[in-house]
Amino acid sequence: MRQAIRALQTGGGGAIIINLSRLNKWERQIVVEVVLRRITFLCERAEISPISLFLEEAQLYVEPPGKFVDLLTRMRHIGIFPTFITNDPTTLPDEVFSQLDNLVAFTFKNEHELNRLARTGKVDSKTLDVLKNLQPRQCIAVGSITNEFPVFAEVSPENGVLMGGDTRRLL
Numbered sequence: 001m002r003q004a005i006r007a008l009q010t011g012g013g014g015a016i017i018i019n020l021s022r023l024n025k026w027e028r029q030i031v032v033e034v035v036l037r038r039i040t041f042l043c044e045r046a047e048i049s050p051i052s053l054f055l056e057e058a059q060l061y062v063e064p065p066g067k068f069v070d071l072l073t074r075m076r077h078i079g080i081f082p083t084f085i086t087n088d089p090t091t092l093p094d095e096v097f098s099q100l101d102n103l104v105a106f107t108f109k110n111e112h113e114l115n116r117l118a119r120t121g122k123v124d125s126k127t128l129d130v131l132k133n134l135q136p137r138q139c140i141a142v143g144s145i146t147n148e149f150p151v152f153a154e155v156s157p158e159n160g161v162l163m164g165g166d167t168r169r170l171l
Contacts, residue, residue: 020032020060032061050080053083054085055085058084062093083102089113102142103140104141107131107132107136108132114128117131122143130150137155137156138153138155139153
């Protein structure tokens with residue numbers, strides 16, 4: 001991790017991927033807290049360029065809500081641009097949706113989840129209807145990345161890459 005941070009500090013770019021899937025809840029909270037503190041420290045001092053932070057299964061990291069929401073309110077100002085990835089938007093606190101710059105959504109059929117997405121102000125009722133009928137690998141993107149217009153896209157499969165959203169099969 002130190003080498004990756006050094007590469008970010010020297011402008012070499014790169015990615016740091018931390019797999020937390022095998023950690024218990026307590027360990028995961030500690031790792032997330034340490035990483036967020038370090039990134040915040042480096043960004044506040046302009047020791048690294050602005051970064052994108054991708055939080056897969058975001059509901060696991062936004063606990064306890066108070067600590068994370070505090071940082072969330074100042075992230076953009078210090079150069080951290082979070083992307084929350086979840087298959088259940090109802091598990092994220094309102095503060096995440098109130099600060100949303102972009103929304104990328106695949107199929108949602110549950111009315112409760114659709115209502116949660118509607119509260120972002122990024123999608124209208126017609127777009128919500130479309131979300132119910134998207135085919136596998138199709139998604140909608142709306143926000144600053146699309147000039148606030150909904151854009152429909154299809155994600156092509158990549159050879160040799162485990163595509164997100166794939167379900168592990170029962171044997």
